Amino acid sequence: MEEKSRDFIREIIDADLASGKHKEITTRFPPEPNGYLHIGHAKSIYTNFGIAEEFAGKCNLRFDDTNPVKEDVEYVDAIKRDVEWLGFKWSDIHFASDYFDRMYLLAEQLITMGLAYVCDLSPEETKTYRGFASKPGKNSPYRNRTVEENLDLFRAMKKGEFPQGSRTLRAKIDMSSPTMCLRDPHMYRILKKDHHRTGNKWCIYPMYDFAHCLEDSTEQITHSLCTLEFEPNRPLYNWYLEKLDIFRSRQIEFARLNLSYTVVSKRYLRKLVEENFVTGWDDPRMPTLSGLKRRGVSPAAIRNFCSVIGLAKRNSTVDIALLENKIREDLNKTAPRVMSVLNPIKLVIENYPADKTEHFDYVVNPEDESAGVRPTPFTRELYIERDDFMEDPPKKFFRMGPGREVRLRYAYLVTCTSVIKDENDNIMEIRCTYDPDTKGGNAPDGRRVRGTLHWVSADHSFPVEVRLYDRLFNKENPMDNEEGEDFTSSINPDSLTVITNCLVENHMKNENPGFICQFERKGYFCIDPDSTPEKMIFNRTITLRDSWKKKKKHK
RNA sequence: UGGGGCGUCGUCAAAUGGCAAGACACAGGGUUUUGGUCCCUGCAUUUGGAGGUUCGAAUCCUCCCGCCCCAGCCA
Numbered sequence: 001m002e003e004k005s006r007d008f009i010r011e012i013i014d015a016d017l018a019s020g021k022h023k024e025i026t027t028r029f030p031p032e033p034n035g036y037l038h039i040g041h042a043k044s045i046y047t048n049f050g051i052a053e054e055f056a057g058k059c060n061l062r063f064d065d066t067n068p069v070k071e072d073v074e075y076v077d078a079i080k081r082d083v084e085w086l087g088f089k090w091s092d093i094h095f096a097s098d099y100f101d102r103m104y105l106l107a108e109q110l111i112t113m114g115l116a117y118v119c120d121l122s123p124e125e126t127k128t129y130r131g132f133a134s135k136p137g138k139n140s141p142y143r144n145r146t147v148e149e150n151l152d153l154f155r156a157m158k159k160g161e162f163p164q165g166s167r168t169l170r171a172k173i174d175m176s177s178p179t180m181c182l183r184d185p186h187m188y189r190i191l192k193k194d195h196h197r198t199g200n201k202w203c204i205y206p207m208y209d210f211a212h213c214l215e216d217s218t219e220q221i222t223h224s225l226c227t228l229e230f231e232p233n234r235p236l237y238n239w240y241l242e243k244l245d246i247f248r249s250r251q252i253e254f255a256r257l258n259l260s261y262t263v264v265s266k267r268y269l270r271k272l273v274e275e276n277f278v279t280g281w282d283d284p285r286m287p288t289l290s291g292l293k294r295r296g297v298s299p300a301a302i303r304n305f306c307s308v309i310g311l312a313k314r315n316s317t318v319d320i321a322l323l324e325n326k327i328r329e330d331l332n333k334t335a336p337r338v339m340s341v342l343n344p345i346k347l348v349i350e351n352y353p354a355d356k357t358e359h360f361d362y363v364v365n366p367e368d369e370s371a372g373v374r375p376t377p378f379t380r381e382l383y384i385e386r387d388d389f390m391e392d393p394p395k396k397f398f399r400m401g402p403g404r405e406v407r408l409r410y411a412y413l414v415t416c417t418s419v420i421k422d423e424n425d426n427i428m429e430i431r432c433t434y435d436p437d438t439k440g441g442n443a444p445d446g447r448r449v450r451g452t453l454h455w456v457s458a459d460h461s462f463p464v465e466v467r468l469y470d471r472l473f474n475k476e477n478p479m480d481n482e483e484g485e486d487f488t489s490s491i492n493p494d495s496l497t498v499i500t501n502c503l504v505e506n507h508m509k510n511e512n513p514g515f516i517c518q519f520e521r522k523g524y525f526c527i528d529p530d531s532t533p534e535k536m537i538f539n540r541t542i543t544l545r546d547s548w549k550k551k552k553k554h555k
Numbered sequence: 556u557g558g559g560g561c562g563u564c565g566u567c568a569a570a571u572g573g574c575a576a577g578a579c580a581c582a583g584g585g586u587u588u589u590g591g592u593c594c595c596u597g598c599a600u601u602u603g604g605a606g607g608u609u610c611g612a613a614u615c616c617u618c619c620c621g622c623c624c625c626a627g628c629c630a
Binding site: 260 | 568576580592625
C-alpha cells in the first residue's frame with residue numbers, strides 16, 4: 001500500500017473519528033445560485049464530496065439562497081447539472097430558503113434571550129457606529145430595547161410594516177471587539193423582493209453569518225469546509241451555535257484556487273459574459289465547468305487536477321500548465337484518433353490509379369488496445385497539412401520537401417516530385433509518387449523515414465469549421481494591471497481563431513456534439529453544440545505537446 | 556494600524572525533533588508509423604531573515620521581515 005500524505009482537513013477528520021467525536025461525517029457543498037460554477041468550485045466540490053466518499057460519510061448539495069436580489073433558478077439548474085457532470089452524487093439536496101421558518105424562530109429565541117435587538121440605524125449611521133479596526137465602535141442607541149419591544153418590532157418587520165432598509169435585526173455581542181464581525185452583526189435585513197423559491201412569503205432575509213451556521217447545524221454537517229476568507233467569521237459562526245445550543249458543526253477553512261492566466265471570480269466572469277467579451281457562461285474559453293465541458297475537457301481531468309493541487313491553507317496560484325497536463329493525460333488515454341487536415345493543400349500521387357480506393361487499418365487509440373482498428377480509405381488525390389511541406393526545408397525538418405520521402409500514416413511512403421504554383425507563386429498542389437512496396441508504411445528494404453504525415457482522401461472527407469482557442473488572458477495574473485485599467489485589458493485578442501474548410505474523415509459525420517477525439521498530430525477536439533448537419537463545428541480543447549515548435553522557438 | 560491567517564524548488568505540495576517526498580514546468584538523452592505517448596537523467600547542501608535550545612531544527616523558543624483576509628443591511 002502506498003502511503004499517501006494527508007492534508008490537514010483529513011487529519012482533523014481522522015482525529016475526530018478516532019476520538020469518537022463523530023461516528024460518521026457529513027459535509028456539504030453550498031453554492032449561492034447567483035452564477036455558474038467554475039474551476040474554483042470544482043476544488044470545493046471535489047474536496048467536500050471526495051472527503052465524504054472517502055470516509056463513507058454524506059455530502060449534501062445546498063443552495064445558499066438567502067439573497068433574492070442576486071439569485072435565480074437558472075443558476076440552480078445549471079449548478080445541479082455541473083455537479084453531476086463532474087461525477088458526484090449528493091446525499092440530500094437542500095435550500096437555505098427551506099429553513100427560513102426555523103431561522104426566524106431561532107432569531108426570536110435570541111431576542112428572547114436578550115441576545116438580539118432591532119436596530120433603526122441607517123446603513124451610513126451603522127458604519128459610523130461600527131468604528132475602525134483600531135478603534136472600538138459605539139453601541140447603537142437601540143441596543144437596549146426590551147425583549148417585548150424587540151419581539152414586536154421584529155414581527156412587524158416580518159409582516160412588512162417597515163420600508164426596506166429602515167431596520168435590521170442585530171446580534172448583541174460586543175461593539176468593541178477587535179474582531180469586526182462580532183460588533184453586533186446584522187442577522188436580518190428588510191428586502192422587499194420576491195424570492196425565486198419562497199415567492200412573496202418573506203420580506204426579511206437572514207444574513208450569511210446567521211444563516212450559514214444554522215443551515216450546517218440543521219443538516220448536522222460535521223465538517224463545514226469553506227475558503228480562507230471566512231476565517232475571521234468563525235467566532236461568529238460558533239457564537240450562534242453556542243448561544244442557541246444546537247448541533248455544533250465545525251468550520252474549517254482552506255485556500256481557494258487561483259489559476260495562472262485565468263480569472264476565477266464570479267463577479268468578473270459575469271462581467272465577461274455581460275459585456276460580451278465571451279459568448280456566454282459556457283464559452284469554451286471560460287473557466288466555468290460548462291465552458292470547460294463545451295471545450296472538451298473531461299470531468300476526470302478536472303478531478304485529477306483537483307487531486308494533484310492538494311489542500312492547504314496558504315494562498316497560492318496554480319500553474320495552468322498543471323490543468324493542461326491533466327487534460328492531455330486523460331484525453332490521451334480515452335480519445336479516439338482521427339485524421340483531419342486543418343489547413344489543406346492537395347497532394348496528388350502521380351503513379352496511383354485514379355479509380356482505385358484502398359482501405360488501411362487505422363489504430364483507433366494506440367493507448368487503448370480495446371478500441372481496435374477501423375478502415376480508412378486511401379485514393380490518388382489527398383490533402384495534407386500545408387505546414388507539412390517546405391520548398392526549402394531546414395535540416396531538422398522531417399516532413400515533406402522537394403525530393404524528400406515521407407510516410408503517409410498507415411498508407412505508403414511517398415516522394416515529392418514537383419509543386420504546382422499559381423501566377424503569384426503560391427503553391428496550389430504538390431505532386432509525388434508512391435512506392436507500392438511500402439504498403440502500410442514500411443519499406444521492405446528496411447530504409448527509415450523520419451516524417452509521418454496525416455492526410456485525408458479528397459473523395460472521403462468533408463469540410464468543417466474549427467475553432468482554435470488560446471488562453472483568454474495573456475497575463476499570468478490578469479488582475480495585475482496598470483492604473484486606471486481593469487482585468488479586461490489583459491484579455492488575449494487572439495483567444496479565438498476560427499478556421500473554415502478544414503477537412504475531416506467522412507465517418508465523423510456520424511458523431512454528435514460533445515464527441516471528443518484527437519486530430520492526429522494536431523490536438524484534442526470536440527464537436528460543438530453549435531454544429532448543424534450542414535456545418536460541423538469542432539472546438540480545439542488543447543494542442544498536443546509540441547517539442548518541434550519549442551525547438552523552432554529556441555533558434 | 557486592531558484582529559484573523561500564511562511563508563519549503565519557477566509553480567503546486569509533503570516532511571508532525573532524526574537523510575528536504577512527489578507532481579507540473581524546464582533541460583538533456585532513448586524508444587517511436589502522431590516532432591504525441593512511453594522510458595531514463597538532471598533540477599532546494601537548505602525551508603522569508605537573524606539569533607537561541609538541542610548530539611541533531613523546515614519542525615521548538617525569541618525578535619524581525621513579507622504576503623493575504625476582515626471594517627456590506629454581499630456570500
